[in-house]
Amino acid sequence: MNDFGLILIGLILCTTTISSLQCNHLPLQQRKVIENSLQLLDKMGKKFPQQCLREEMSFRFPEQVLKLGQREAVKMAIEEIFHHIFYIFSKNLTLAAWDGTALEQFQNGLYQQIEQLEACVIKKQTHYFQKKEVNRLKLKKYFQKIDCFLKDKQHNLCSWEISRAEMRRCLQLIDKVVRRLNN
Template sequence: MNVFGLIPIGLILLCTTTISSLQCNHLPLQQRKMIENSLQLLDKMGKKFPQQCLREKMSFRFPEQVLKPRQKEAFKVAIEEIFQHIFYIFSKNLTLAAWDGTAIEQFQNGLYQQIEQLEACVTKKQTHYFHSKEVNRLKLKKYFQKIDCFLKDKQHNLCSWEISRAEMRRCLQLIDKVVRKLNN
């Protein structure tokens, strides 16, 4: 007997696999909703972009080609990696950002949920496919390292966080645009 009573283990595994695959089939719709929520939370975190930060604005140049893979599965892996980088950036020293703490926490939790969902849907084969495209991975890493270095160079001051928040908004909007195209 198992912890579920008289239900055979095989049936439990079959149901778990079916539920998991159903979640993965609806992933694009879930992603769109979560991205919309993340964008709203980014807006809610802070106020309007401070005028004094305009002169510090920086171009990070998101590598858009990583969002144009030939396979949907490779796209999921790319998004998962992007969300992991964003989560890492927004897990740093946010004290000088002067943002709404609840919105930050909700944003971080939402990113974590998206990462978890994508990880559950991405197989090792798909992960291998994206890892074989090392150029794309390196471009993403370089892009997020620029943002991280920018924050460090500016000692995580208010303007550096506001510029980074605006960049993450742009990044999420690009992902949302591609997810919408994939759904059509």
């Protein structure tokens, strides 16, 4: 084997060791990221605008996807949720009138968390796969409602504020589940 091959194997082993060490502390890291994300959501915008109160929308988050059955299934659901939140908060934000720095920090935090979860979640082709698919469909439907709501309202200020409030509730649910995972 040449020097390049040995270096590559060393990097893979090092990355695997670092990754497994990070995975052991993942619930604590997730709580910090969620806490930070909630603070950034608050910092991004001001108080909920009074004129938007008439337009409230109930999206009904599918809480069953976060039921504490198998830890891996819950981690996969959280990873999926972060992907959807990142997608929602990465487009057509011109009418949102939010603090750009806080929004960018929020997006960066979500992206980093997605990468950590992807590295840690075991991608088994067992019973997790079926449960993951059912959960993915439920989450996709939930986030499509939000996306359609934003499009129907032409991404106006109120639609973004309602979506921001909904993401706050979503992150709070995840935080509650992550706290229970630690116990």
